[in-house]
Amino acid sequence: EIVLIQSPATLSLSPGERATLSCRPSQTLRNHISWYQQKPGQAPRLLIYDASNRATGTPARFSGSGSGTDFTLTISSLEPEDFAVYYCQQRSNWPLWTFGQGTKVEIK
């Protein structure tokens, strides 16, 4: 069973700072990973798919990179609306879709 390890659990930053979120799958699969943003009381929103492609409407300050067992979501300069929880997700043989446990980006 694949496990996605996200780090750190919490990231305390100020607006304008750069955020770097990590997601490490326990197994090397295809280079397909997705990233989601979830704000309190809202449904998750797809930000990045296939590791580095921005979904429709995702601002350019969000970028995804990585391969194998090391993936990164970078927010180049945090805006007030970016403070939220971020999840990575990957598809495997079983369970078919797995989410990481999330990284909370909070205002310092």
Next chain:
Amino acid sequence: QVVESGGGVVRPGGSLRLSCAASGFTFSNFGMNWVRQAPGKGLEWISYIETSSSPTYYADSVKGRFTISRDNAKKSVYLQMDSLRDEDTAVYYCTRSFGYDAFDIWGQGTVVTVSS
């Protein structure tokens, strides 16, 4: 968009049927999923249905108790939940599959509470 309905409060061992109505896209062209989120917890994928209703897949946590189905004419997907347990308490989201592994459209969620 997709809009879920059917959540509510149910006793352990009871049943509930969730519905998800789609609009704004060609529903029959997309696989659909249910994802849940327990209070204060992360996201858990629980079920998938292919465009033609087969195949279907389930997470181990719900296999044998939940059944996913769809009606392409009604642009809807359903989740029949039987033998509900306390640990099934969660917000249930309907999502559209996109590409190899992403979920690009999410509903607002419907709340299921299993409690005696």
